[in-house]
Amino acid sequence: MLIPSIITIRLQVRIRLTILLFVTAAVVLCSCSDDDSWAPAYVTDFADIRTDGSGTAVSMILDDGTIYGWSEAGTNGELNIKYQISDSKGLKPDTVYRAICLYTLQEKAATLHSFSLAFAPEPQSDVDDMKMASCTIQSIWRGGAYINARMLVQGKDQSHIVAFIDKGIEEKEDGYKQLILYLYHDQNGDAEAFTRTVYLSCPLRGYADDLVAGRDSVAFVVNQEGKGLTTFMLPY
Secondary structure, three states: OOOOOOOHHHHHHHHHHHHHHHHHHHHHHHOOOOOOOOOOOOEEEEEEEEEOOOOOEEEEEEOOOOEEEOOOOOOEOOOOEOOOOOOOOOOOOOOEEEEEEEEEEEOOEEEEEEEEEOEOOOOEOOOOOOOEOOEEEEEEEEEOOEEEEEEEEEEOOOOOEEEEEEEEEEEOOOOOEEEEEEEEEEOOOOOOOEEEEEEEEEEOHHHOOOOOOOOOEEEEEEEEOOOEEEEEEEEO
8 A cells, every 4th residue: 555655855765765776686687697596486287196105295297197206315317206295294195186286397306395185076977956056267178187177266164065067978970979067066155255266176087988088078067157057168
């Protein structure tokens, strides 16, 4: 918030000081040599995180198939192993988690700085009371063996119930098949106080025997805020 200055002289002093700091910073930047190091570039991706028998995250598999692993021993060029993650408390042993990962890359190795678990249950076909409270799909794409999406919902302090509903596979006239998925969303009586961000990742591995990659498709149906039922067409 900008606060008007009462005394003009003080404002002028501040302006001169700001200009001086700006010039000083510019001189420092210009004097940097090629040997100076820069802060690493952080990357955010959906990935599968695997834990070992102690519940420690030991590997990260990106949607493009790239595998990064961690070990106390250091690095391993074949597996791109670097560092054991230390903030994986509460994870179950010998389990694969879907997560949003924040990491940096150095010479084909990765350092995982933090992660947040994504909502990624297997699609189900049986539902007694289909609920489709409105939401906003900010972005959606096919990544690896998943449909990934960033969903915005209105809420306050109640847990929402979300699921992927399998409505079957349709065979089209030209011979290709289309999987129909609906987004189940129960707002659970939550008040629309502010916007929450939910990361969705729908597994598609279970359809490998019925659908052909590059030929078939997925229709993902969502009740969009202000738009009603909206179908997102994605490749299988």
